[in-house]
Every structure is written in structure tokens, then in C-alpha cells.
Amino acid sequence: MIQVRELxxxxxxxxxxxxxxxxxxRGQITSFIGPNGAGxxxxxxxxxxxxxxxxxxxxxxxxxxxxxxxxxxxxxVSILKQSNFMNVRLTVRELVSFGRFPHSKGRxxxxxxxxxxxxxxxxxxxxxxxxxLDELSGGQRQRAFISMVIAQDTEYVLLDEPLNNLDMKxxxxxxxxxxxxxxxxGKTVIIVLHDINFASVYSDRIVALKDGRxxxxxPTEDIINSESLKEIYDMDIPIKQMSNCRICVxxxx
Amino acid sequence: MRDSTKLIILYALAALSVGLYLFHDLNGSYxxxxxxxxxxxxxxxxxxxxxxYATVVFQTITQNRILTPSIMGLDSLYMLIQTLIIFFxxxxxxxxxxxxxxxxxxxxxxxxxxxxxxxxxxxxxxxxVYFLLLVGIIVGTFFGSISTFLQxxxxxNEFLTVQDAMFASFNNVNSDLVWLSIAVVGVCIVIGxxxxxxxxxxxxxxxxxxxxxxxxxxxxxxTLILSSVLxxxxxxLVGPITFFxxxxxxxxxQFLKSYKHSVxxxxxxxxxxxxxxxxxxxxxxxxxxxxxxxxxxxxxGGVYFIYLLLKExxxx
Numbered sequence: 169m170i171q172v173r174e175l176x177x178x179x180x181x182x183x184x185x186x187x188x189x190x191x192x193x194r195g196q197i198t199s200f201i202g203p204n205g206a207g208x209x210x211x212x213x214x215x216x217x218x219x220x221x222x223x224x225x226x227x228x229x230x231x232x233x234x235x236x237x238x239x240x241x242x243x244x245v246s247i248l249k250q251s252n253f254m255n256v257r258l259t260v261r262e263l264v265s266f267g268r269f270p271h272s273k274g275r276x277x278x279x280x281x282x283x284x285x286x287x288x289x290x291x292x293x294x295x296x297x298x299x300x301l302d303e304l305s306g307g308q309r310q311r312a313f314i315s316m317v318i319a320q321d322t323e324y325v326l327l328d329e330p331l332n333n334l335d336m337k338x339x340x341x342x343x344x345x346x347x348x349x350x351x352x353x354g355k356t357v358i359i360v361l362h363d364i365n366f367a368s369v370y371s372d373r374i375v376a377l378k379d380g381r382x383x384x385x386x387p388t389e390d391i392i393n394s395e396s397l398k399e400i401y402d403m404d405i406p407i408k409q410m411s412n413c414r415i416c417v418x419x420x421x
Numbered sequence: 422m423r424d425s426t427k428l429i430i431l432y433a434l435a436a437l438s439v440g441l442y443l444f445h446d447l448n449g450s451y452x453x454x455x456x457x458x459x460x461x462x463x464x465x466x467x468x469x470x471x472x473x474y475a476t477v478v479f480q481t482i483t484q485n486r487i488l489t490p491s492i493m494g495l496d497s498l499y500m501l502i503q504t505l506i507i508f509f510x511x512x513x514x515x516x517x518x519x520x521x522x523x524x525x526x527x528x529x530x531x532x533x534x535x536x537x538x539x540x541x542x543x544x545x546x547x548x549x550v551y552f553l554l555l556v557g558i559i560v561g562t563f564f565g566s567i568s569t570f571l572q573x574x575x576x577x578n579e580f581l582t583v584q585d586a587m588f589a590s591f592n593n594v595n596s597d598l599v600w601l602s603i604a605v606v607g608v609c610i611v612i613g614x615x616x617x618x619x620x621x622x623x624x625x626x627x628x629x630x631x632x633x634x635x636x637x638x639x640x641x642x643x644t645l646i647l648s649s650v651l652x653x654x655x656x657x658l659v660g661p662i663t664f665f666x667x668x669x670x671x672x673x674x675q676f677l678k679s680y681k682h683s684v685x686x687x688x689x690x691x692x693x694x695x696x697x698x699x700x701x702x703x704x705x706x707x708x709x710x711x712x713x714x715x716x717x718x719x720x721x722g723g724v725y726f727i728y729l730l731l732k733e734x735x736x737x
Contacts, residue, residue: 216631218628218632237634238636246632254624255484266621266633269618269634
């Protein structure tokens with residue numbers, strides 16, 4: 169379980185994240201939703217140590233994140249940000265192999281190679297493992313990065329808007345893979361999402377943020393209703409039930 | 422072609438340059454000419470390797486392939502020191518005449534300056550590397566302006582001595598200093614070499630590096646210091662020549678196309694040896710000293726730099 173306690177981040181005097189406390193359960197997909205500027209990405213960055221928190225603490229399975237060694241942390245929690253600009257030209261396999269770095273320090277043994285093979289297989293990248301990343305489409309590249317995180321083999325996987333710039337087909341593909349990661353491999357996925365319908369269909373729990381604070385936190389069915397959404401987004405959003413999915417019809421509200 | 426094949430070709434060419442420089446037209450002067458040429462070759466080798474190394478790792482931490490460590494203002498500081506010495510103490514003072522004293526003074530000043538700069542900048546939390554570069558540019562320009570101002574005021578004969586320091590030259594390096602430089606650069610590279618796999622990760626950017634458990638900010642600081650020491654030593658030994666690093670680093674990326682630092686660094690170092698030693702041979706035997714190597718480096722480097730700028734702007 170990841171426990172976030174009273175976490176705050178200030179830019180100047182403005183609090184971007186203010187005294188946020190949430191518990192994230194193992195073996196589930198937890199989605200962070202909320203309007204632009206709500207502090208979702210900042211919160212995720214602080215949990216994953218990309219950003220230093222100004223106050224508060226984060227515990228991963230009861231261990232204080234700040235007291236953990238970088239390398240030990242990287243074996244337990246992985247993070248993927250939305251933009252991954254790189255100056256070097258890598259093939260898919262080379263990128264995925266980097267996922268083993270916390271374990272192997274760059275010297276891959278047979279076990280590492282096997283895990284890299286599996287990660288590539290899992291993301292169905294086998295036929296393009298020797299292609300360079302800059303030759304791939306956005307969806308394929310995103311899959312390659314997720315494959316790296318899978319090779320990293322951490323209990324917790326944090327993703328910051330992994331569906332950005334992806335079309336419907338690829339978005340669904342990525343979300344299905346994340347669902348499988350949880351259901352088949354028992355991982356814990358924490359994801360920042362913009363599209364509430366993806367959050368509604370695929371997540372077990374939803375944490376809604378607004379102006380740097382948690383406004384709602386609970387199982388998906390408790391959050392996806394017109395009343396709660398009104399509080400989060402200041403919009404009247406009707407919900408339609410369609411074949412086991414609750415769809416928010418926000419396009420003309 | 423495999424990376425190792427390419428590297429073998431590079432180092433064969435480097436060995437050829439060394440052989441050509443040492444033995445061409447020697448006329449059996451083993452006691453007089455050979456040791457003198459040997460010192461020059463050692464000076465060029467240590468400078469070339471130091472600059473290649475400093476530039477490649479600097480470009481990795483700044484995620485930018487058209488920067489050189491000279492952006493941190495160390496070259497300008499070196500010029501300022503030389504100008505100040507001559508302005509206040511004159512060209513016959515011990516700090517000018519005695520090369521050992523001048524070398525130690527310059528190296529000490531550059532390293533202390535670099536450490537102070539980093540200390541100042543990193544004390545207040547983790548600032549982005551680009552902030553450091555901006556400060557470096559401003560301080561560098563400031564040093565450059567003071568130097569120019571003082572150079573205008575001094576006696577023209579004294580100015581010639583300053584001018585001597587403005588261009589890198591291998592023609593009268595001191596052999597004691599060469600051995601000292603080799604020792605310092607050797608230690609730096611041994612320290613750096615053990616962390617090359619971490620540098621491979623750092624070239625993926627800050628977010629991915631931290632995700633993969635690399636202590637990113639600490640590594641960046643360490644690399645900056647290492648890079649500064651290498652630049653300080655090579656600049657104090659032969660003069661400002663950091664532009665050269667840009668050429669060899671980029672040629673190495675283009676030729677080897679590898680993401681591994683062990684490969685690109687070895688390539689850049691090999692190219693350094695070929696270009697410096699081969700180039701010096703051309704300057705001495707073909708141009709018969711009518712020009713200096715640093716003029717050629719700046720000319721060829723400038724053309725290559727424009728090519729790189731055009732290429733980068735097209736790919737962006």
C-alpha cells in the first residue's frame with residue numbers, strides 16, 4: 169500500500185498540492201482525475217520522487233520514501249511521464265533493456281534477457297524490437313515505454329497521462345494492457361487520466377483532485393455519478409449505463 | 422560494421438598519426454628530435470582525450486549536442502587570469518616566465534571558480550542545469566569584457582604575450598607539466614569510467630533516470646566537476662581549445678551511432694588523437710608552421726558547427 173500523508177507542494181506562495189492524504193491499495197488500478205491544474209501530475213511526481221515535496225511524507229509498504237536508496241526504490245516503484253524526449257537513438261529492445269538497470273546495473277544476465285523478452289512479448293512489440301523509437305508511431309512508442317516499465321518489474325507502476333495524443337484504438341489497447349497487468353501479474357497501477365470515461369470503465373478506485381486538494385476518493389461506482397462529478401468539474405454530467413459501462417455524457421452539458 | 426571494428430580502425434589511424442608525427446623526416450635524430458616530438462605527442466594526446474571526455478559527458482548531462490563545456494566560462498576565466506597577470510605584474514614576472522607556476526595558478530583558479538559556482542547554485546535546492554549554463558554564459562561574457570578592456574590598456578609589446586595565450590599551441594609545452602596533466606586526467610578518467618553505464622541512463626533524461634534509480638542530481642554535479650577539472654587542466658596546458666571537443670564528440674556520434682558512452686567516448690578520444698596529431702603534422706610539414714593548429718581547428722570546427730545547427734534545426 170502507498171500511503172500519502174499531508175503532502176504539499178508550493179510554487180512561490182501558491183499551493184499546487186495542499187495537504188493531500190490518500191491511501192492506494194495494492195492490486196488495483198487507481199485513477200487520479202480532476203480539472204487542469206488540479207495537481208494530479210504534481211502529486212504523482214512527488215510520490216515517485218521526481219519532485220521533492222515541501223511538506224508531508226509518502227510511505228511505500230510502510231517504508232518512508234525519502235529514507236530509501238534510489239536503487240531500492242526503483243525496484244519497487246516505477247514512473248512513466250507523459251513526454252519522453254530523448255537525445256539518443258535507441259531501438260525498442262535497447263530501451264526495454266534499460267528497464268533492468270535497477271537490477272543489473274547495465275550488465276544483463278540471462279534472467280534479465282528473459283524478462284526483457286517477456287516484456288516485449290507482453291506489449292506485442294516482438295516484430296519491431298529492432299526498430300528505432302523515432303521510426304515508430306505514437307502508440308507504438310508509448311507501448312515501448314510501458315514495456316520498459318514492465319521489464320523494471322516493480323510492484324507499483326505509476327503513469328502520467330499515458331493516453332495523451334493516442335487515438336481511440338491505441339488508448340483502449342493501453343488501458344486493456346494495464347488492466348491485465350493488475351489482473352494477471354498482480355501489479356498496482358496508479359494512473360493520471362484526463363478522460364473520465366476511461367477512468368470509469370477501467371479503474372477500481374478513483375481519486376478526484378481539485379485546486380490541489382482531494383475532493384473525492386472511493387470505489388469507481390461511488391465517484392461516477394452526476395452529483396460527485398458536479399462537485400469535481402462544475403458541470404452537469406448525465407451518466408448512461410451501457411453494457412456494464414457507466415459513460416459520462418459531458419459533450420453537450 | 423560493428424562498433425569494435427570501427428574503434429579498431431580509429432585507433433589504427435591514431436597510431437598511424439602518432440607514427441607519422443614521431444618518425445617522419447627524423448633523419449636519425451633519435452637523441453634530439455625524438456624526445457621533443459614525444460613530449461608534444463603526449464601533450465596532444467592528453468589534451469585531446471581530456472577534451473573529448475569532458476565534452477561528451479557535458480553534452481549528456483545538458484541533453485544538448487551543440488554545447489561545449491566552454492559555456493561555463495572557464496576559457497574566459499583563463500584569459501582573464503593571463504591578462505590580469507600581465508596587466509599588474511608585467512610579462513617578465515615569475516608567474517609568466519615560469520610555466521609551472523602559471524599552470525598551477527590557472528588550474529587552481531579555474532577549479533576554485535567552478536566549485537564556487539556550483540556551490541552557490543546548488544545550495545538552494547535543485548536548479549535545472551540550464552540555469553547553471555545561463556549563469557556561466559553571463560559570467561563568461563563578464564570575464565571576456567574585462568579582459569578586452571585591460572588588453573586595450575596595456576603596452577602593445579606586453580599584449581603580444583597575452584595574445585600568445587589566446588590561441589592553443591603545442592609548440593612549446595613544458596614536459597614536466599605534460600606528465601602532471603597526464604596524471605590528473607588519468608585519475609579523472611578512471612573515476613569517470615566506472616560510471617559510464619550510469620551515464621548511458623542519464624542520456625535518457627531526468628525523469629527516466631530517476632525512475633531507473635539513478636541519483637540524478639548527484640551524478641550531474643559530479644560530472645560537472647569532473648568535466649571542469651579536465652577542461653581546466655587542458656586549457657592551462659595548451660590554451661583554450663574546447664571548441665575542438667564539439668567536433669570530435671559529434672563526429673563520434675555520427676560515426677559510431679551508439680548510445681553507449683564506453684563506445685562514443687572511446688571514439689571521440691580516438692578522433693581527437695587523429696585530428697590533433699595528424700593535424701599538427703600537417704601544420705608542421707605541409708604548411709611549414711605558416712599557421713597554427715588552433716586556427717585550422719576553429720575554421721574547420723566553425724564550418725562543422727554551422728552544418729550541425731542546420732541539421733538540428735531541420736530535425737526539430
